[in-house]
Amino acid sequence: MRAFVITGPGRSEVVEVDPPVAGPGEVVVDVERAGVCGTDMEFLSGDMAYLASGDATYPVRIGHEWSGVVSAVGPEVDPAWLGKRVTGDTMLGCGHCARCRNGRQHLCADRYEIGIRHGWPGALAESLPVPAKALFELPDAVDPTLGALVEPGGNALRAVRAAGPRPGAPILIMGPGTIGLLAAMFARARGANVHLLGATPESLAFARELGFTDAWTRADLPAVPFDAIIDATNAQDLPAFAVDRVEPGGRVVGIGLAGEPSLVDTRRIVLKDLTVAGVLSASGGLGETIETYASGAVDPRPLVAETVGLEEAAEVLAGRRSGSAPKIHIDPRG
Template identity: 70%
Template sequence: MRAFVITAPGRAEVQEVAPPEPGPGEVVVEVDRAGVCGTDAEFFSGAMSYLHTGQAAYPIRIGHEWAGVVAETGAGVDPAWLGRRVTGDTMLGCGHCARCTNGRGHLCADRYEIGIRNGWPGALAERLPVPVRALHPLPDAVDPALGALVEPGGNALRAVRAAGLSPGERLLVIGPGTIGLLAAKIAAASGIEVHLLGLDAPTLDFARSLGFAHTWTAATVPPLRFDAVLDASTGPESPARAVELVEPGRRIVYIGLAERPSMIDSRTVVLKDLTVVGVLSASGGLAETIELYSSGAVDPRPLVAAVVGLAQVADVLAHRRPAAWGGAPKVHIDPRR
């Protein structure tokens, strides 16, 4: 089968590789659609931290946002899964350690991460092996585009949950990229007043095209009461700005990762009596995200700029994209193109 393989920093190619065979408790999914994100771009550039800690190594097959159809089942898997449209969790814990048995399998020390950690192959390929326990069925209303947006949506949903807001309260989202905009959509669907803080006019113009009227730059953000701040940016200065802007006694949620360490003054955290939450992964948020998409309460499809084939992935990861694609942040891949 064909798969996109990163062989070294800045180097990648579409290769013919052996198709996966399902092991016990596993299925093989025929991939309909896969998304690429900032983590994938970091693998392509060589900046991704796992490359420097030994948790990932070249060559690597990326892709962890996906939707497809179960094509094969392994031993012990109910054959009723065959032909079902699915997506799945990226984080594959061992299943038996204390973290896994206490509902924190996404933090398992020995976990695989599909297309990211410990060599589990990713979804930028025609077929993908997945443990059946990680699968989530997709209803008819959730098409392949929506299915491949469930994983980033689950991250955003968990971040919005962690903000602890009620309808009518005010949320500031720093970083109007895919996760930030998904969080904004999910929060708005819950009756929360959403404000967005971005770097430049094009990204904020796109946010306004989605109906978000309250968009600001660092120079223009007004002195409002922000009941929570959600940092979905990659800017190392943003975490400290979140501490500065949030209302005392409320919450900051960090889901973005900067390439270099970002500093906050813990004295301010204490003196403002803040709750600070970090969010890693969509685990625990996938099923509810599917429901939001299926019901129409949240429609993330406008975030997809284009759908391309495997041969175009390297250009996407190198941030070479046609101006005609506009300001939408997400690019999807059809592995059969």
């Protein structure tokens, strides 16, 4: 089968590889859609932190946002999965450590991450091996595009849960990229008064097209008493900014990662009686994300600018964009 492989910083190719075989407890999924994100771009640039830590090495087959159809099942897997439309969790814990037993497999020290960590092959390929326990069935109302937006949506949903938005209360989401806009959609669906903070006129204009009229730069951000602030950026100074701007007793949620350490005065956190949370992965948010998409309460399809084939993946990862929407999808079959 064909697969997109990153062989080193700035080097990639579409190659023929052996198709996956479903081992015990696994299925094979024929991929219909795969999204690419900043993590994937960092693998191509060589800046991904796991490359420095040794948790990932070249060559890498990326792709952790995906949807597809189960085409084969391995031993110990219910054959009823055959033909099901599915997506799945990126984080694959060992299953027997204390964290996994307590339902926190996404924090397992020995976890695989599909298309990211410890060499588990990703979804920028015609087929993908996945543990059956990581699968989520997609209802008819969730098409392949929505299915490949479940993983980023689960991240955003968990950030919104941590922020705890109250109906009518103001919440600030910093960073109108894919995760920030998804968080804005989930917060709006819960009745919050959503404000967005961005850096470029283009990103703010796109946010307004999605109905988020309260879209600001730091220069014109009004003096609103924000109940909660979600940082979905990679800006080193914005976590401290969030701590300063949130109301006393409020919540600050970090889901973005800066390239360098972000310094925050913890005295401000204590004296303002703040709750500060970090979010790693969509684990625990995938099921509710699927239900929310299926109900129509959140429809993130406008976030996808275009869908291209594997041959165009390198250009996309190098920064090519089409229009103002932040997300590009890959159809490995094209």
